[in-house]
Structures are given as structure tokens and as C-alpha cells.
Amino acid sequence: MDLPKKDEANEKFIVKYRQQLYDLSEFMHKHPGGINTLKGLNRTDMTARFMKAPPHSDAAMYLMKEYKIDSNVAAHNTKQSFAGTDQQDTRQRPRETEDKNNNQLDESMEHLVDWSKAMLPQIANITNCYDEWVHKPVDRPLRLFGPWYLEMCTKTPWWLVPTFWIPVIFQCARQEFSSAWQDDSQLLVLTGYLLFGVLLWTLLEYTLHRWVFHVKLRSNSGPFLCTFHFMIHGLHHKVPFDPMRLVFPPLPGAVLATIIYTPLSYVLLHPRVVLSGALLGYLCYDMMHYYLHYGNPSARAFIHMKRYHFHHHFSHQTSGYGISSPLWDVVFNTRIRLRKLRYQLRWT
């Protein structure tokens, strides 16, 4: 047997599922069900284990297709080192879409768009099935615009958010807090307003996520609404593993903050302190959202929220809108009840 080079073989994590090979090397750390649940599956047929595991959602099954190994390539590279399976069928098998005898249908909707071209202008062409398409996640690079200078603006590294907003948060609260510095009771009042701002944010987080980001789309929703939806939140559901399309970009964020703040500033007491608290709440939310996607939490509360948010992504897209906490999901009855686990999930 001529095995592939040792280091090469060790780096790859390849499994077989229903006569098809999947390369999970990149995905195993992102697997919403944890990495420890995949233990011992490398280079084995996982079909039986998969059937026994808690059921995977349609979105999860759709995502799985992304990791399929082209059968011809697979026959070349992996047939010799695959343990305990019939190697016959991985050899010279035509691609699934061309295989007339294969009863597994190719349910992919990705032929509707061209992933090598700018995506945003194409959304207008798929409005009749956009809602279904956008909730089927993929794991591939997304290009929104053709010209590089526009494309560049659509990418936001996570650290840009605190860099931009922390000075704003301080600036908003500074004046009132410094003039109340000697007065303990006034300081307490301002702290109360600051916390009120944080609470206000949590409600806003829920409101935006539920009624704006997940605005009801129908098959007759126009191209403008679909494109708008894709821009603000649809893309995060379509490519949930794109780290540069996860946090809210600061400039549109500032525009949105201004739109919401301006009318409120006339009716609120200490509006700038409340604004400061709301922005602080927002900052914690966005950092937490990033952490839930990429972090490896060990604290129970964070593990819970990570599972909770992944359930929102992959199985209950019409509930579980809270990201920093399930508070408003409880109030508005959209809470997701998670299964109790007898083991702790890990992601590294």
C-alpha cells in the first residue's frame, strides 16, 4: 500500500458518509455540534454514527455538501489510506450530478447564481426563491461587488468595531459624568441611565434582528427588498463562516445610530448618557456575536449562547433572535429550548 505522505495524511480529516467522501479538515472546528463529537471518525465510515446522533437540520445537510470530495480526486488521494470500507465505489465514480444511477438527488440551489461573480447584482434575479436560498448555508468565499474598491468596503475585521466605538462611547458619557464627579447621588443617577441605555440596546438588538434583519420575505418580494435583506443580514446566514462579514460595519452603524437616536434625544432625560449605554450594549453584543461564532467557550453561559445562536442559524431561523441573552426571546415567546447535554461541547 502506498500511503500518502505522513504529514499530509495527518492534517486531513476525511470521513465517509453514504458512499461519499467528505473533507472536514476545515470544518471540524466550526461544527456547531462541537469537535469532540467527531472524535474517532477520521478516515472511517461515519454513516452509522451520523444516524444515531441527534438529527441534523436541512440547513446542516445542505452545508455538508460543501465538503464533498470530488470522487475522481478522492480516488487518487485517499483510497489507499481509508480504513474499514469498501474502496471499490470511490474509484472512477463520475460526479454525483452526472451519475444517472445515483438516487441521491442534487438539491443544490447554487446553480441559480454564479459564485465567481459579484453576488449583489444577482440577487435581483432570484427573488422568487431568495428566501429559501438565503437560509441554505454554504462555506465558500463571497464576493458582493465587482470593483475592488467597493468590495473592500464590505469587509469588516472584528477589531475595527471596538476601535471605532470605544472612543465614541467615552465621548458621549464624558461631559455629564465629569460634571457630576463630586456628587455621589448624581453619579448614581447617571449610572442608572447608562444601564438603562444597555437594557434599551438589548431590546433594540431583538427588534432589529427579528423585524428588520429577518423581515418577512415572500416569493413576490421585490428585488430591492431582497438585495437590502442580503446586505444587512441575509449574507450572514448564507455564509455564516465568513469572519469579515460578521460584525456590523462602523459607518452604516453610525448612520443607523443617528437615525434611531435623533428622535429619542428629544424625549429622553440624559440622552447622551443613554446613548453611551446603548452603544456599550451594542459593542458587547457584536463582540459576543463574533465570539460565539469563533470562540471556544468553557463557561456554561457562553456554551449555551453559542449553541443557542447556532440553532438560530441552522435549525430555528424564526426563533432565537437574542444573541447576547435570551431575555427578549422569553418575553416575546421565541425562545429555543436546547436539549440537555450529558457532555460538554468543545470547538478546539
Ligand SMILES: [Zn+2]
Ligand atoms: Zn453535526
Ligand SMILES: [Zn+2]
Ligand atoms: Zn439571524
Ligand SMILES: [Zn+2]
Ligand atoms: Zn451569527
